[in-house]
Amino acid sequence: MENNLVLYRKYRPQKFxxxxxxxHVVKTLTNAIAAGMISHAYLFAGPxxxxxxxxxxxLAKAINCQNRREGTYEPCNQCESCLExxxxxxxxxxxxxxxxxxxxxxxxxxxxxxxxxxxKSKYKVFIVDESHQLTKEAANALLKxxxxxxxxxxxxxxxxxxxxxxxxxxxxCQRFDFRRxxxxxxxxxxxxxxxxxxxxxxxxxxxxxxxxAEGSIRDAESLLAQAISFVGEDGKIEKNEVLTLxxxxxxxxxxxxxxxxxxxxxxxxxxxxxxxxxxxxxxxxFIKSTIRFLREILLFKINPNFQTSFVLEKKEELEKLVNEFxxxxxxxxxxxxxxxxxxxxxxxxxxxPLELAIIEICSENQ
Numbered sequence: 001m002e003n004n005l006v007l008y009r010k011y012r013p014q015k016f017x018x019x020x021x022x023x024h025v026v027k028t029l030t031n032a033i034a035a036g037m038i039s040h041a042y043l044f045a046g047p048x049x050x051x052x053x054x055x056x057x058x059l060a061k062a063i064n065c066q067n068r069r070e071g072t073y074e075p076c077n078q079c080e081s082c083l084e085x086x087x088x089x090x091x092x093x094x095x096x097x098x099x100x101x102x103x104x105x106x107x108x109x110x111x112x113x114x115x116x117x118x119x120k121s122k123y124k125v126f127i128v129d130e131s132h133q134l135t136k137e138a139a140n141a142l143l144k145x146x147x148x149x150x151x152x153x154x155x156x157x158x159x160x161x162x163x164x165x166x167x168x169x170x171x172x173c174q175r176f177d178f179r180r181x182x183x184x185x186x187x188x189x190x191x192x193x194x195x196x197x198x199x200x201x202x203x204x205x206x207x208x209x210x211x212x213a214e215g216s217i218r219d220a221e222s223l224l225a226q227a228i229s230f231v232g233e234d235g236k237i238e239k240n241e242v243l244t245l246x247x248x249x250x251x252x253x254x255x256x257x258x259x260x261x262x263x264x265x266x267x268x269x270x271x272x273x274x275x276x277x278x279x280x281x282x283x284x285x286f287i288k289s290t291i292r293f294l295r296e297i298l299l300f301k302i303n304p305n306f307q308t309s310f311v312l313e314k315k316e317e318l319e320k321l322v323n324e325f326x327x328x329x330x331x332x333x334x335x336x337x338x339x340x341x342x343x344x345x346x347x348x349x350x351x352x353p354l355e356l357a358i359i360e361i362c363s364e365n366q
Contacts, residue, residue, distance in 0.1 A: 011196075013051075019054065021051070022179070043159070044156060046177055046179065058075070060090075066081050092118040094124070097129050099130040114145060128157045131169075132164035139169060143166070248282065251293070256272065263324075297321050297322055300322055301330065339353075
C-alpha cells in the first residue's frame with residue numbers, strides 16, 4: 001500500500017460509476033452532463049464525509065474532459081484536463097475553503113479571477129467548501145457574482161449546514177441533498193478496498209467500523225486505515241483487534257451492563273463501569289453503543305417485526321431484554337444516558353456523569 005497516501009484519497013472515485021450511495025445526485029448530474037444542460041451554480045448539502053467534494057471534482061472533470069463524447073457523462077481520466085484535476089494541479093479548478101477564507105477580500109479576489117477565461121478548459125470551476133461559513137459581507141458579494149456569472153464559470157458550493165446559508169444564494173443554485181450512507185453500502189466499499197489491498201478480514205470487523213462511521217464513508221476509510229496499520233499489511237483485520245484498537249465495548253459488555261440496570265444493581269453497574277475504563281474501553285463509545293442497543297430494544301418492543309441487521313444478529317439477547325424492561329424504563333434510561341454523554345464532555349472526572357445517571361436510573365425503579 002502507498003503509505004504516503006491515505007485510503008480515502010487513494011480510493012477516491014474517479015468515475016461516477018464508482019461513487020458509493022447518493023444515487024439520486026449521481027443520476028441527476030450524469031443526465032444533465034449527457035444532455036449538455038450545465039448549470040452555472042450548484043449547492044451540495046449534507047453531512048461530512050458523504051461525497052460532496054468527490055462529486056464536485058467529478059463534475060468539474062466531466063464537463064472539462066477533452067475526450068468525452070456528446071451524450072455521455074463519464075470523464076476519460078486520460079486527457080490532459082482529467083489528469084490535471086486528478087492530480088490537483090489544474091489552473092481551471094479553484095478550490096476555496098470558506099472556513100479559513102471567509103472574508104470579503106477573498107471573495108473580491110475570486111470575483112477578479114472570474115473575469116478571466118479558463119486557461120485550457122471549457123469551464124473555470126470554483127468549489128467553495130463549507131460555504132455557510134462565509135461572512136455576511138462575503139456572502140452578499142458572492143451573491144452578486146452568482147446572479148450574473150460569465151458563461152465559462154461554474155460554481156459548486158458545498159456545506160454541512162445548509163440552514164446557515166442565506167436564502168438568496170440558495171435560490172440561485174441547483175440544490176442536491178446528500179444523505180448518510182447505509183451500513184451495508186459502507187461495508188461493501190471497505191470490502192472492495194481490502195480486496196484491492198490484498199488484506200484478509202472478518203466481516204464482523206467491517207460491520208463495527210461501518211457502525212462507528214455513522215454514515216460517513218471518509219470516516220470509515222480513515223478507521224480502516226487505522227486498523228490496517230494496527231494489524232500490519234500481512235495481518236488479518238479481526239473483530240477483537242478492531243474493538244481493542246478503537247476502545248469499543250463488545251456487545252457482551254453492553255448486555256452485561258444493561259442486565260445490571262434491569263435488576264437495579266447500582267453498586268455492580270458502577271463497579272462495572274470503572275472496570276471497563278481500566279481495561280481501556282472508550283467511555284464515550286461505550287455510552288454510544290449502549291444507547292444504540294437500547295434504541296433497538298425500544299423499537300423491537302414497539303414492533304416485534306422491526307428488522308435490522310443488528311436485530312437479526314442479536315434477536316435472542318434482544319428478546320430477553322425486551323421482557324426485562326418496560327417501554328417507559330427504556331425511554332428513561334436513554335434520556336439519562338444522553339444527558340450523561342453530553343455532561344461527560346466537560347466533566348473533570350470523566351465517569352462521574354455516568355455514575356450519577358446509574359444511581360438515578362436504579363433509584364427510580366426500585
